[in-house]
Amino acid sequence: MALFSAFRPVFSSHSLPVYDFLAPSLFQIHRAPRSIRHLSTTPQRHTLSNFQNDSPSTAPRTPKTGTEATSNPASTSKPLTQAQRDFLSRALRVNQTGELAAVLIYAAQTPVIVASHPHLRPLMKHMYDQEAGHFVTWNALLSRHRVRPTALYPVWTMAATVLGWGTAVMGREAAMACTEAVETVIGGHYNEQVGGLLEIFKEMEAEGVEVGEDLRVLVESVRRIRDEELEHLDHALENDAQKAVPHELLTGVIRAGCRGAIWVSERV
Amino acid sequence: MATKTRILLAPRKLKLPSSLRTYHSHNHPAPPGPFTPVESTILSASAPHIPTHGFTLTTLSLGAKDAGYIDASTNLFPRGAFALVQWHLYTQRMALQHHTGIISPEVRDGGRAPGVGSKVKMLTWERLMGNREVVHRWQEALALMALPSNIPPSVGELGALSDEIWYLSGDTSVDSSWYTKRASLSSIYAASELFMTTDKSDGYKETRAFMDRRFGDVQAVGSAVGSLGQWVGFNARSGLNVLRSKGARI
Structure with a gap:
């Protein structure tokens, strides 16, 4: 893990804002060489344990009055606006739902795929482990920030299991096409979210409000998870996702379904 | 006085607590x-x-x-007198976070820290005791809350209360049980509160017993549903694995 973290200083909180969301997978500076790509970069409790230990950010601090500084030294002066809080709670909710679905899709695909293609076992396990790590991350952030989970939790559970199992029964190519379609939508969605978060940062800095540590950790988590999702997309393409029959129809339907699910779970 | 009157003459609509359950920041101060x-x-x-x-x-x-x-x-x-009801509900809810003895109790050597369930029970009881001073007038408040236009803020406040209790007790579940937990606690609290308005016993012993019975009921139902779910899940998975072992590609 120490070796791997050496590749990631680009994403430390000191370099914000980096507009890397404009070109996610073209520049691969942050990625480790292929030999260690199968390491999961999602430690189970990473985000929570680091909240307190992170070195103080070097962002320009707004001057505080004496009473303010003594009563609340480490915090920032202004509450988040209603719009910002709505955006954040929607974002966290939809991310948790997405990772729930991803975990279930891989869990349902794995036994079927591995039974007929045993060489895919490490890959499936790797992708499943990463998704499980993401799910833990979002669960922790949801309960930390008191965001309610989606009300349609059982519906998404059922839908994701059926989708994973169904595509796995259709064969390896279809399963990989499912991964391709899902990760395309999810990668794009995380990208938009990074954009939205940086927009919020800009608003706050324009008002002279210091961006809290929580938000910096959040944008880092979104970036890291997005890159791992796009890595799954590469794996799917390497494993003949494009050879699925009928590829266009299958990926089109799944992509539309994912977009609909994102739209709904942001709201409900 | 002139400025005071001018401020007073501009009517402000009382905001509903519906916006309370969005992103809660630990770095930024809470919204007013x-x-x-x-x-x-x-x-x-x-x-x-x-x-x-x-x-x-x-x-x-x-x-x-x-x-x-x-x-x-x-x-x-x-909303007239209903503002008093809202004030009472709001301040009592906010007062819960000061019960640090319940929320983060000191654990002596060899002792066990109370679990989430017992913390929920204790906090619910503290909240009921917050009504002690006004309980002989509480039926007026219930009548005000039952007016059709006041129902949404009242229900919202009840939901916010059970959310607060679960959060302070250290509950971290973020699946469907998030909803069932809050719904069952809301119903327990509302029933106990109503019971308390007619309770004449010393130290509200009857209310305490009533509340404990309601918690017991909910736990019994919850564990029955949980066991049923586990049984169904186990059998479904076993059946699937039997079919797989027979060579079916599913």
Whole structure:
């Protein structure tokens, strides 16, 4: 893990804002060489344990009055606006739902795929482990920030299991096409979210409000998870996702379904 | 006085607590509560009058007088006496976080820290005890809350209360049980609160027993549903694996 973290200083909180969301997978500076790509970069409790230990950010601090500084030294002066809080709670909710679905899709695909293609076992396990790590991350952030989970939790559970199992029964190519379609939508969605978060940062800095540590950790988590999702997309393409029959129809339907699910779970 | 009156003449709609359950930041201060500073001053001055004058406009104007405003400043509250009810609910809910002895108790060597369930029970009881001063007038408040236009904020406040209790107790579940937990606690709390209005026993022993029975019922139902789910899941998975072992490609 120490070796791997050496590749990631680009994403430390000191370099914000980096507009890397404009070109996610073209520049691969942050990625480790292929030999260690199968390491999961999602430690189970990473985000929570680091909240307190992170070195103080070097962002320009707004001057505080004496009473303010003594009563609340480490915090920032202004509450988040209603719009910002709505955006954040929607974002966290939809991310948790997405990772729930991803975990279930891989869990349902794995036994079927591995039974007929045993060489895919490490890959499936790797992708499943990463998704499980993401799910833990979002669960922790949801309960930390008191965001309610989606009300349609059982519906998404059922839908994701059926989708994973169904595509796995259709064969390896279809399963990989499912991964391709899902990760395309999810990668794009995380990208938009990074954009939205940086927009919020800009608003706050324009008002002279210091961006809290929580938000910096959040944008880092979104970036890291997005890159791992796009890595799954590469794996799917390497494993003949494009050879699925009928590829266009299958990926089109799944992509539309994912977009609909994102739209709904942001709201409900 | 002139500026004071001018502030008072601009009617402000009381905000609903519906916006409370969005992103809660640990770095940024919490957004201001649903009451403006003037409203808070009048309402907190009115609160001591509730036991004698009830949840009425009389209490509100007495409070306004005590706080140094004119009697007519009750016009500030478009919902009238219901603002007193909301104030009571809001302040009592906010007071829960100060029960640090329950929320983060000191554990002696060899002792076991109380679990989430017992913390929920203790906090619910503390909240019921928050009604002790006004319980003989509480039926007036219940009547106000039952008016059709007041139902949404009242239900929202009840939901916010059970969310607060679960959060303070350290519950971290973020799946469907998030909803069932809050719904069952809300129903327990509402029933116990209603029971308390007619309880004449010493130290509200009857209410305590009633609340404990309700918690017991919910736990029994919850564990029955959980066991049923586990049984169904186990059998479904076993059946699937039997078919797989027979060579079916599923």
